[in-house]
Amino acid sequence: MTSHLLAETREAVAAEIRAAMARKRLTRGELAQRLGVARTTLADRLDANRPFDTDMLAAICGELEIDLLSLFPVSASAVESA
Template identity: 45%
Template sequence: MNSRAGVAAEIRAAMARKGINQTTLAEQITMSRASLSDGLRGRRAFDTDELEEIGQVVEVDPIVFLLAGGVVAAAG
């Protein structure tokens, strides 16, 4: 799994835990649904501002998304 796919999978999991669908999330972060969908399919990377906004909505620290995608490594 590449980093985009890992990040996307973690965001989708967080959305599922919060019961938030793509349309609702897109509206809350002021992103088009199409752009969000592309990110969730790993077709485009989310930038740090987008990850921050998504994290606020789904109540997950954005670093969790980056860790899941292997973008950053856990300390220790």
């Protein structure tokens, strides 16, 4: 996987999380507190400066009541081959 694709995926996942936070009217500080992480740790990931790890993604999905797979962009080739 190229670094460009990784960066695009990281941004897409962060955007989906930010959208889910907005739907729940949850601030970065509130979500960070619920997750037990520093606000800056969460902010680095929500701004796509650092990647999420799977444990944090699972915890975020639990707090936001969303499905983990809903965070990942579906490529046109994946849809075509389904």
